[in-house]
Amino acid sequence: MDKRILAVLGIAALAAVPQFGLGNYHLHLLITVLIWGFVYTSWSVMGRFGMVSLGHGAFLGVGGYVVTMLWNSFGLTPWVGIPIAIVLSMTMALLVGYPCFRFRIVGHYFALVTLALGEVVRLTIVGLRDQTGGSLGMTVEGVPGGTSFLALQFGERATFFYLALIVWAAGLWVWRMVDRSMLRYALEASSEDEDAAASVGVNVTRAKLMITMLSAGMTTIGGALYAQYQMYINPETISGIGISLQIVFAVIAGGLFTQLGPTVGAMFTLLLAETLRVTFGHDIHGLDGTIYGLLLVLFIIYMPKGITGSIAAGLVRRRGAPGAAPAAATH
Amino acid sequence: MTGDVMLEVRRVSAGYGSFRALFDVSLEVRAGEAVGVIGPNGAGKTTLLRVISKIIAPSSGEVVMEGTPLGPVPAHRVVEMGIAHVPEHRRLFPRLTVEENLRMGAFHPEARKRFRERLDFVYELFPRMKERRDQMAGTMSGGEQQMCAIGRGLMSGPKLLLMDEPSAGLAPVIVQQVFGLVKRIRAEGYTVLIVEQNIQQVLQVVDRAYLLEVGTIKQSGSSAELLASPEIRRAYLGL
């Protein structure tokens, strides 16, 4: 079947979900999966080419805080605030990315440099406590009645669900565009052998910068969306190392190299965390997190390809098997 | 003057992944001998030495040192059996000093006890190394690095010295010097197994040699015999 038809059908099916009378809790879970699925997809746009950022919290933070501060202080609509935040994030990505890619800072180095970027943003938010409320966090000022298109606030959860669905689908579309673009070949060549790629005329630095800025911009939208949905943000949950690591985990868990991998990762990590929280979290503080951490470690050791990657590998093996069977029968 | 069989390689096959580099190779080295393994690039010479010092495991066959099969011996214990391997491209620790490199050669407990004595010996053999003792090994010339690499091998107090392409990547004048070094090592009474592409030169310093081509031994004999062999003269010496 044509994949495009499949995609349209899938999204249509998802769009119909709120009509089935889901409770608020389940709708909330779905929205959360969509928002984080989008953020994780944004990360994987660059992560899949070996650029492992441990600092995407920086872009989430800019998205959440810039948009909220502009709205709270100046009444500037998020429709303008988000583009401003995106420009800011992309500038940051450019400033940090350029020396990294120009001077071939890769692997562990790159990860730690991006981690520093995340910290700069988090500490800036804390330091600007007069404007941001510091570590106590910040509440998005609600509009009377709870719903305003201009304020990007929707009292009705179902409406927000559609917004998140559109953004998420757009994220997948961008992922696909990158997957099909020349950039991909340039970057894959460069992750194999940067010198060889450069020698055949691929401008590696520029290709990497473009993809990084794209990823940063998308993540910024994710941060703003999260703030608009939760109506509350705080520097630890939006820009801390915890969230930056969480992004990478979820993508690895779901699968780094498949289109739906990051979304599967969002589903998996959210369900796991929710199950553990509901099962253990109320009685014994910290038990859910302990098990979660342990599972993450085991997961990376025993399932390094992630869920979708492992399923794909399993399918290839199964498809290979019938072909091998007749050959074996001739003996 | 040669004694009992020291090292025996019995029908060894080895490779990397699905690639086979050695097929059924057998050879022996007697105490006091200098033996060469000659052959073109890619013939499996380095692989052979790597099998002997257990950097890689053979897929079949075995290596026996003074009657002890090396199969069950862990790689880092081979040096204690009296086998020192001077690897291809010297492989010094570039950011350790010359003396620290030599100290690494004497890492195993038995060798540590005699570190001073052997250090003096190496410095006597290569006075240049004594001058450069505090210099970073990576900053020395190729010839000096080769001295240091051989010295590092000697620090373990070996009975058998494996040398992998000691002349590789060196200028012709230095190559002469390096083969001079090999002669001196021989004169000190060490048993040597040397792998070389520089056939003309190596046949001047070894007693006998094996010709290895695409992973199999094609010919063997005394240096004089091989130098006289029509195939070798035609294919390798350009005569």
Add this chain to the structure above:
Amino acid sequence: MFDTFLLESIINGILLGGVLALLALGLNLVFGVIDVVWICYAELVMIGMYTIWWLFVFYGLPLPVAIGAGIAVVALLGVLLHILVIQPVLGTAPINQLLVTGGVLFFLQAAATLVFGIEFRNLGVRMPVVEFGDMFFSFARILAFATALVGVLLLWLFLTRSYLGTAIRAISQDREIMPLMGVDPRRIYLITSAIGGGMAGVAASLLVLQYDVHPAIGLSFGPITFMVCVMGGLGNMLGGFVAAFVFAQFISVGGYFFQIEWGYVIAFAFFIAMMFIRPKGLFSR
């Protein structure tokens, strides 16, 4: 006009630099030898702080004994981390190696919450304040600085004078030929992990004298430790040592002029700026 408070900040920065240097050195050692970054390094320190607190306050052991035990526990933790977590992922994609210790970070944080709760704990030991002219310095900081320097010196002696130390430096330069030297790399990895853990334990003993311990404390100095290592050049110990003092000055003096977070922000911004100038670290070779 001479500013006593500024001088006090500068000196406090130097004192802080000692502890940062110790932390960075342990992490750097592990990275240089095993080629893996322990993202959970600061959490090992946190466990060390809790161990000392628990043995001292709860069990009533004398402080030196508690500290000794704390260091041993973290050293052992380093070895366990290597055997249980690092060994299985050696040779897999670098991203997995980074993440697996990130998972340990989550695990240790949550486990500390589970066992010790989220309350802030302290030893309740009052350290005297040293007065010098118009300036005041905490004795704990001076002690920490002195101990850190001694620790760094001892490590340096070990790495340069002993066979094992030389092997530890050698293995980061050429892994493959180590068996030819009679060195078992796995043993070196274990020893290095123990030393790296031990350094975290020493740092824990110095920090627990100055600060309250809580499950998230690692996040307050973990990132800065990574920055110090990167700026010094990962695996380059001298570089890490100098970078620690540079960073500490930024934090301390920056914190004097502004608020403490701004000190950190300036330090991190400086770090990113340095990436343009010295992309492979201050003392890249």
